[in-house]
Amino acid sequence: MIFRNLTRRAVRSSLTLLGIAIGVAAVVALGAIAEGLASNFAVVVGGSSNDLLITQAEALDPALSNLDDTIGERLQAVPGVERVEPGVYTWVTTADLPFFLLFGYEIGSTAMDHYRIVEGKPVSGPGQIVIGRRATESIDIAVGDNLRIYGTPYRVVGIYETGQGIEESGGVLMLEDAQAAAQFERKVSLYEIGLRRGDNVDDTIARIESLDIDLKVSKTSERESNQQYEQMLQGFAWGIAAIAIFIGGFGMMNSMVMSVLERTREIGTLRAVGWSRWRVLWIILGESVTLSALGGVFGIFLGIGLAKLAGTVPGMGVLLTGVFTPAIFLQGLGTALVLGLVGGVYPAWRAAGLRPVEALSYEGGTASDFQAGKLSRFGSQSFRNLWRRRNRTLLASAGIGIGVGTLVMLGGITAGLIGQMNNLAGSGSPGNLTVMQRDVPDMSLSSIDENVVRQIRAMPQVESVSPMVLGVVLTPELPLFILHGLDPNSPAMDHYKLAAGRRVQRPSEIMIGSNAAESYNLGLGDTLTLYNTRYKVVGIYETGVAWEEGGGILALRESQRILNRPRNVSFLFVDVTDPSLALPVQEAINQRFPKVRASISSEFAQNTDDIASMQGIAAAIGLLALVVGGIVVANTMIMSIYERTREIGTLRALGWPGKRILSQIMQESLLLCLLSAIVGSVGAVLLLTGLAALPIPGGAMLRPAWEPGTFAIAVSLAIVLGLAGGFYPAWRASKLQPVEALRYE
Amino acid sequence: MSNHQPIIRVEDLTKTYGSGETAVRALDELSVEVQTGEFVAVMGPSGCGKSTLLNMLGALDQPTEGKVWVAGEDLSKLKNVDQFRAKTVGFVFQLHNLLPTMTAQENIEVPLQGQIGSRKERRERAAHLLELVGLGDRSHHLPGQLSGGQRQRVAIARSLANSPALVLADEPSGALDSQSSEEIMALLAQLNESQGTSIVVVTHDRRVAQATQRVLRMQDGKIVSDHRITDPIEEDxxxxxxxxxxxxxxxxxxxxxxxxxxxxxxxxxxxxxxxxDQAASPEDAGSS
Known part of the structure; x- marks a missing residue:
């Protein structure tokens, strides 16, 4: 009996341990990856041996910075400046890598030296590229091979290292090549400045800043990335960590509650022989701490392993490289300890508070523990067995439901995003096309030359072309303001229904969306400052698309000016003369202009890489939910069959075959999971609907769309969970020897 | 009783638990025969092997050595043990072991599942059995809503579900007060008489044994006495x-x-x- 008790506890203990470990692993791995994202981005182009870095003042990140290449001469004239080296820094998509960083510098510059050649030779002319060590690991390319960027082949002449993962997953071209590849004509991303020794650095910085209001100067040694951007990345990291703590933490707590609940009888015995409530608690506390700490340590190693594994994913790996800080380990361990304690102590406190008689009869296998209730004679045996332990069922459903719910929420948000993007300006009639730059990893990076606009406009089947510039403004006053630059007379303007006022007529005027008006408390006649320029609000529009309504519209030329994108736009909305011509025109544009991609407007979103990344994140969280949920299911079902060992023995003695027992337990497990899927789905819908209704700037951006597919995924997930988590307990139950099972107390 | 085929034949049955020095011989070359239609009590102190014997007869456990025939079937050669457990024997447990989530009627249907295809027939059979044990009005009650004696009646009805040739009862009244206990034994005796079902009852209560026709006494895995009850006082x-x-x-x-x-x-x-009184004192009332 003692031996059996021990092995029984061993299985339960290791399951609890596993539950905790997976929760901690999720916290650690996701935390490290998020931290890595935040810190990696901050150090890109920070390690140069030049002294100063100059970027566009309000650009979130050097990759989003645009500076005129004539500024270089003016910089050179500033006293104290010895070297001025322009640089291009952008993200591109190549055949094999969704995120490939491209750098462009002048040949032989100090900036170029930052990329230390370890194989081959440096870039010495046009058509040449050196690529980072990590890039060679993901795309199987060597010195002498060709790499195609937007259709143009570049010969790989060397391989470099910088010691910085993100930099090493990119490539370096000569400046002119990079400008061409990134469509940066007569523009650069940044300037690196070498100072004359002996001069006062701060004076020189002041002189440069007085040169142009649009410049931001930072020392390369202490480069600060844009605070808003930093905050956004941090927020993202925290969001992911919160989801991990939520899903993982609930799994942990669940494991702990189950393991203590199971011992209610034992606790009753201790109380019956005279132990005080506190003494019982103290013992359980000790065990919970031990279990949590063990699980926590195990989980940290598991988390490190997971993060390392994520870092090896081809292409995406570099973005997922984890950075491990003591804070992350503490976060994981702390979550385990706190939640483990709460999960352990609460049921122990309750059990120790029961009268010993009650506690002793807790799982005696007698009939009296099934209280007759309204639902006790309703439904199948599977349902009744779940009803019999409704608290436990509720607990398990919540544990599984959180995972399922997170997935449903992400699904709803993604579907909502797709729906909104497909309703962007220009999708008024079915014959519309949306054109953006091909192969850019983020929509805000899309860039199309105005020559292309003119040529498309000249095509015979095209009725009109509305070019639009898109910019994102993140300032303390305007967190997440989407700036649209659109010609006031363009047909796409019809998309923006005026709720008040009139359309923009002068460069100094702006129309804002109804959400923006509400969030920032702006009305007609008020002024709004963007990039140091003041604009008067002349109109308020509605479109039904959250982020359009959360932004504003400037005249096309004016927005090009303040965003520093002359002769260049983000999107084109093309109207064809006859809807039936939409497809042929789309093909013609794609064929004639290899640098852009035209999509039927209603299918536009599915073609963007933004949505693909979002779906990738959803899949990763789904996987996490699956693992945690599986543990919760297995835990619950194992506990349930232990409790019912005698019943199962009875059924066997009465002639039920093992197979029938197996199918009964599987049914129960499936039912539990379906229940959880319903709980999770309903919870997710309610939560998102509630969040979207909150009067916060971000809240209005959440416009979830509920598609049957999302719920189908939730239900399939539940079925997989039920099958996976229920199989082992069911199999065990079916293999129970009747004699031993009947003797089981 | 005129039937000459024995319902139970046990030959040199040995059951050993564990191995080496710690091995325990629960049954030691035990041989016995029970005739069809007999109502037999197996008595003996705790640990004498009486429950082990019952488990062997119900094909719940395998012998270490020796052979067991029940209703002419060699248990070591059973092709479908589940079928045997469902059809040939009926089990009544000390603690009734009713499934708490099922109503009285559903509990009786448990052994019928897989034996009788139609749900309607199963219901009718269960209802008939409930009438037989005098609980026709309790068919939709859950075990938690029944008294101890009533639960045991349901358990007896369940054991009769497939009209087994043999009913095996392990301390059927062990958890009941003396009045319920008498009622249960009277019910078993009545079923033995009216249905002709052979019954083996394991007990350590002489009053229970009195209700039977034959008493087997066991000690240390062996049968030490075997006699028919003629005069209850004599027996006592x-x-x-x-x-x-x-x-x-x-x-x-x-x-x-x-x-x-x-x-x-x-x-x-x-x-x-x-x-x-002495027999009912705590140290002797431990489980079998």
Whole structure:
């Protein structure tokens, strides 16, 4: 009996341990990856041996910075400046890598030296590229091979290292090549400045800043990335960590509650022989701490392993490289300890508070523990067995439901995003096309030359072309303001229904969306400052698309000016003369202009890489939910069959075959999971609907769309969970020897 | 009883638990036969092997050595053990072991599942059995809503579900008060008589054994006595004289012998009451 008790506890203990470990692993791995994202981005182009870095003042990140290449001469004239080296820094998509960083510098510059050649030779002319060590690991390319960027082949002449993962997953071209590849004509991303020794650095910085209001100067040694951007990345990291703590933490707590609940009888015995409530608690506390700490340590190693594994994913790996800080380990361990304690102590406190008689009869296998209730004679045996332990069922459903719910929420948000993007300006009639730059990893990076606009406009089947510039403004006053630059007379303007006022007529005027008006408390006649320029609000529009309504519209030329994108736009909305011509025109544009991609407007979103990344994140969280949920299911079902060992023995003695027992337990497990899927789905819908209704700037951006597919995924997930988590307990139950099972107390 | 095929035949049955020095011989080359239609009690102290024997008869456990035939079937050669458990034998447990989530009627249907295809027939059969044990009005009650005696009646009805040739009952009244206990034994005796079902009851209560026709006494895995009950008082006295308690009482009070020989009913009742009280004391009332 003692031996059996021990092995029984061993299985339960290791399951609890596993539950905790997976929760901690999720916290650690996701935390490290998020931290890595935040810190990696901050150090890109920070390690140069030049002294100063100059970027566009309000650009979130050097990759989003645009500076005129004539500024270089003016910089050179500033006293104290010895070297001025322009640089291009952008993200591109190549055949094999969704995120490939491209750098462009002048040949032989100090900036170029930052990329230390370890194989081959440096870039010495046009058509040449050196690529980072990590890039060679993901795309199987060597010195002498060709790499195609937007259709143009570049010969790989060397391989470099910088010691910085993100930099090493990119490539370096000569400046002119990079400008061409990134469509940066007569523009650069940044300037690196070498100072004359002996001069006062701060004076020189002041002189440069007085040169142009649009410049931001930072020392390369202490480069600060844009605070808003930093905050956004941090927020993202925290969001992911919160989801991990939520899903993982609930799994942990669940494991702990189950393991203590199971011992209610034992606790009753201790109380019956005279132990005080506190003494019982103290013992359980000790065990919970031990279990949590063990699980926590195990989980940290598991988390490190997971993060390392994520870092090896081809292409995406570099973005997922984890950075491990003591804070992350503490976060994981702390979550385990706190939640483990709460999960352990609460049921122990309750059990120790029961009268010993009650506690002793807790799982005696007698009939009296099934209280007759309204639902006790309703439904199948599977349902009744779940009803019999409704608290436990509720607990398990919540544990599984959180995972399922997170997935449903992400699904709803993604579907909502797709729906909104497909309703962007220009999708008024079915014959519309949306054109953006091909192969850019983020929509805000899309860039199309105005020559292309003119040529498309000249095509015979095209009725009109509305070019639009898109910019994102993140300032303390305007967190997440989407700036649209659109010609006031363009047909796409019809998309923006005026709720008040009139359309923009002068460069100094702006129309804002109804959400923006509400969030920032702006009305007609008020002024709004963007990039140091003041604009008067002349109109308020509605479109039904959250982020359009959360932004504003400037005249096309004016927005090009303040965003520093002359002769260049983000999107084109093309109207064809006859809807039936939409497809042929789309093909013609794609064929004639290899640098852009035209999509039927209603299918536009599915073609963007933004949505693909979002779906990738959803899949990763789904996987996490699956693992945690599986543990919760297995835990619950194992506990349930232990409790019912005698019943199962009875059924066997009465002639039920093992197979029938197996199918009964599987049914129960499936039912539990379906229940959880319903709980999770309903919870997710309610939560998102509630969040979207909150009067916060971000809240209005959440416009979830509920598609049957999302719920189908939730239900399939539940079925997989039920099958996976229920199989082992069911199999065990079916293999129970009747004699031993009947003797089981 | 005129049927000459034995319902149970056990030959040199040995069951050993564990191995080496810690090995325990629960059954030691035990042989016995029970005729079809007999109502037999197996008695003996805790750990004498009586429950083990019952488990062997119900094909719940495998013998270490020896053979068991039930209703002419060699249990070591059973092709479908589940079928045998469902059809050939019916089990009544000490703690009734009803499924708490099922109503009385559904509990009775458990062994019928897989035996009778149609749900309607299963229901009718279960309802009939509930009538048989006098609980026709309780069919939709959950076990938690029934008294101890009623639960055990449901358990007996369940054991009869597939009209088994043999019912095996392990301390069927062990958890009941004396009145319910008598009722249960009377029910079993009545079923034995009316249905002709062979019944083997394991018990350590002489009053339970009295309701049967034949008593097998076991000790250390062997049958030490086997006799038919003719006179209940005679049976009681034999039991009393053979018990440790009785022997020590007789040794210390030689005068008691006289009462026994003279069959002084009042004194004997008094003696047997003392014996029952002793048998019901905690250290002896442990599980079998």
């Amino acid at each position: 006295l034999r039991m009393f004289a053979q018990s440790q308690f009785g022997q020590s009482l007789l040794a210390n009070n030689p005068s008691l012998e006289k009462f026994i020989q003279e069959r002084d009913i009042a004194t004997l009742r008094h003696l047997l009451q003392a014996y029952d």
